[in-house]
Amino acid sequence: MSSFHNPITIIIADDHPFYREGLLNVLHSNSKYRVVAEASNGKELIDLALEHEPDILIVDIGMPIMNGIVAIKKITALGLISRSIALSMHSEDTVMLQMLNAGCMGYLDKNTSKEELFEAIDSVVIHDRVYFPASTNSHMMELLSNSDYRPYPEAVIDFTDREKEVIGLVCRDFNSKEIADKLNLGHRTIESHRARIMERMNVKSVAGLVAYAYSNKIIGFY
Amino acid sequence: MSSFHNPITIIIADDHPFYREGLLNVLHSNSKYRVVAEASNGKELIDLALEHEPDILIVDIGMPIMNGIVAIKKITALGLISRSIALSMHSEDTVMLQMLNAGCMGYLDKNTSKEELFEAIDSVVIHDRVYFPASTNSHMMELLSNSDYRPYPEAVIDFTDREKEVIGLVCRDFNSKEIADKLNLGHRTIESHRARIMERMNVKSVAGLVAYAYSNKIIGFY
């Protein structure tokens, strides 16, 4: 059903050169695979994906400029490449759900093994099947069956500049009045922004807002 | 003044095998350096440091089980090794300050270059001088001179089990009453915990609490 090159062509995307080096090394050790390009952020990834049209993208979620989920979303939206595997740091289940929404077919913890990586690639490219590591899968099932669990709504929300500014200041422990003074605005305005942000994030309180911001790498980690 | 082996002996610590692989590769390419061990978490790092007593530790901050800062702190507390370089994801200045407290002599962004890594190692090991990348340094200066900036108090706070439990639930957007129900406690008890946690974190509100928890990887990222 699925057609692909031989060797399987791959683009890897990660903002850490050493991690890319490691990935590259591992993939290079197996002649079944060929890495045709490397990207260090989401924008680069889009350009390179358009240029090379590889069989699969192996994409780090947390990248500067444009994160992996947004990039994958845009690429799949272009109808270009339907196969990608996301790499994430902490097997965050919310991220996993976002990814599925974005159109990813596989998910790997960043501290995965060589064997699992190969298995994931083969599953997605050759067998055209989604791949999730057994461990995280069961963990997610558990979470999904837990009524307390409330996944974040969309894959990635495009917050406006002002919203991102407010999010950043909230995360830095400033209250509405302090933020208002800082931005020369009324505190009610800030509260409007906060309410709107929380509504869009689908969280109930400032705690959720900050957690969401960190989980989704919206803030620059001052 | 500073004595060291030839080649310079190194232990690297990172929870991601591929990142380790990349680091290893880069260091292996230069005969001046020799990696004598690899750790995938802070506890392992401590054991290996005791065993090998290398010239320098290159340590990722964000690792499971025990993070890099705690590990370095414990190792330096043992008077064993005084030289280490911390690797961090996002050039977070709060982390940088924590690291200095812990006794680190160098700091590198995880997406640093091969050249900068070598420069950092040589600076710390050979010249016995602290190393900070020019970019982050100026940025930090700017932050330090900014009256709004309030660094976190200690390097790492040992929160009690209950506190960590509460921190986790707060980060998951539950309010005091919900947490109380979940733990079968009074909501005032939870508020006491929150107050105590915030006091120790030296933050003013939930926002600061959650931000601190994420920045310091206290929570398990559910």
Next chain:
DNA sequence: CCAGCATTCCGTATATCTACTGAATCTTCT
């Protein structure tokens, strides 16, 4: 056994946030 700490609980008062609305500018895009 005692000191120290973790854990639990609470009253009062104030600060801050959140919900629910509604609405006036301003920019941007078509």
Next chain:
DNA sequence: AGAAGATTCAGTAGATATACGGAATGCTGG
């Protein structure tokens, strides 16, 4: 010019959180 969205501001009410101070219980290591 008109539509859509971003940004700004605000009233009212109620929910939550925070400050400040105090206290009882239980466990643990010296």
